[in-house]
Amino acid sequence: MTGMDNLGGALKGLGSFARVLSIGVVLTLAGCVVPSDGPLTQEVISAGADGRAYEIPKTKIVFDVVDIDQRVANNVTAFGQPSLARTFGFGGGSGTPVIGIGDKLQVTIFEAGPDGLFSTADHKSTTIPVVVQPDGHGQIPYVGSVRFAGMTLDAARATIVDALKAKAVEPDVIVSMAENASRTVSVLGDVRNASVVPLGLSAQHLTEVLALAGGPAKPPYDTYVTLKRNGRSGTVLLQSLVDNPKEDVIIKPDDQLFVTYDPQTFSALGQTQVSGKIPFKAASLSLVEAAALAGGGNLATADPKGYFVFRYEYEDVYRSVVGDDRFRDLIARGMSADREGRYPIVYRLNLAETQSYIVAQTFPVRNKDVIYLARHFATDFAKFLNLVSGSSSVAYNVKRISQ
Structure with a gap:
């Protein structure tokens, strides 16, 4: 009897343990963090500068979250690409070309008489090669050292003609550039x-x-x-x-x-059908085209209100999108540029609005953009219910075995 009593007590204890286990599992799951695939829409928005209800730590990246409308799309298109013309000016040429150090010249001297300094009965001219030396000078027979550096070809010709007038027979000169080294x-x-x-x-x-x-x-x-x-x-x-x-x-x-x-690519993440680095394979790409290359969204899990573009923008683009006052405020809060002088920003497209499909056709995707489609918040709730259901089944089976 003692053995039977001990066995009954053990089974009774096991049943109590099963009940405690089932209750504990549910409570634990209710308090745990459900596994996820990136932040929810509201979590991305809250991570922006306006969504922070607390003082931003220095280790946090400060950025703005901007909804894409037609004005934003137009400004990003107009100011988005870096410009050589804005940086250097288009330029009207480099001025009048002049002779420089290292240039190789061909100086041809003509004379009217057959027995001059540079002419014979067979040839009325002599061609003299000249290399402009580091001091800017070159040597011409019967003229001496001539400073060519900084002179135009016409000015060099006039200088040589003047120097030969008293020495040659009605001299004339042609100066041409044989090799441009300067x-x-x-x-x-x-x-x-x-x-x-x-x-x-x-x-x-x-x-x-x-x-x-x-x-x-x-x-x-x-x-x-x-x-x-x-x-x-x-x-x-x-x-x-x-x-x-x-x-x-x-x-x-x-x-x-x-x-x-450097092939243009963007990265698709989140609830898109295709994830990873995707090449443009074209000169330009709109947000609609990028969404199509990513295979669209997962209808069962995607949040149409949470289509985001993460990128670094140049200052003039940022200012045109958010305004000068807002930009200065973000700088004051700690927003900083990368090594190319660009600032972090997140654009949001709300695909629940019909007009977004029109606006997205004019919003350009840039090289190295990250396109993220957030999951719907109901997805986490469904995962939680599945976990609770599975855990409750385990607890129920343990209870049956103990009885």
């Missing part, structure tokens, strides 16, 4: 013939200089051009020079051009 541009990177390109006597555009270097090795919509001049630099997509001739600036001596192949 007015050059370095073209490096993903071009077919990286080289130092000499500039001609007339103004030359950036695309013309690239052509002299063999042109870009990759498609223009995946190729970037960086122009460096006098300590400043600017980078643009090569396709933008094709689409907007005003960006095809005049190149000046000593400019440097770096051509880089």
Whole structure:
């Protein structure tokens, strides 16, 4: 009897344990954090500068959350791309070309008589090669040292003619550029013939200089051009020079051009059908087109009010979108730029509104954007119920075994 009593007590204790376990599991699940795939729509909005009800810690990234409407889409389109013309000015050429150090000249001297200093019975002229030395001078027989550096070809001709009038027979002179070593541009990177390109006597555009270097090795919509001049630099997509001739600036001596192949991509995350890095494969991409490349949203879990674009924007774009006062306020709160001078921002598209599908056609997606489709808040509740249901079934089975 003692053994039976002990067995009954054990089973009774096990039943009590099962009841406690079932209650404990439910309470634990009610208080736990349900596994999720990124923040909810309201959590993204609350993370913005206006959504912080507390003082922002220095370790937090300060950014604004902006709803996309037609005004925002238009401003992002108008100001969104970096501009060489705004950085350097379009330029009206590099001024009148002059002779520089290292240039190779051909100086041809004519005389009227057959027995002059530079003429014979067979030849009425003599051609003299001249290399401009580091001190800017070059030597001409019977003239001596002539300072060519800083002179135009016409000025050099007049100087030599004047020096020969008392020595030669009715002299005349032609000065031509045999090799231009002082007015050059370095073209490096993903071009077919990286080289130092000499500039001609007339103004030359950036695309013309690239052509002299063999042109870009990759498609223009995946190729970037960086122009460096006098300590400043600017980078643009090569396709933008094709689409907007005003960006095809005049190149000046000593400019440097770096051509880089960097395929345009965006990252799709969250409740999109396709996740990961997705290539543009085009010169430009609208938000609607990007959404289509990502396969649209998961109808069972996506929140149509939470379609977000995370990016860093240039200051002039940011100011045009939020206004100067708002921008200064964000700076005061601690918003800071990345190494390229861009500031963090999040754009939100509410796909529950019909007009959003029209606006999204004019909102441009940029290279390296992160597009995030939030999950619906009901998804977490459904997960919770599934977990509770599964745990309750386990507790019920344990109870039956103990009885």
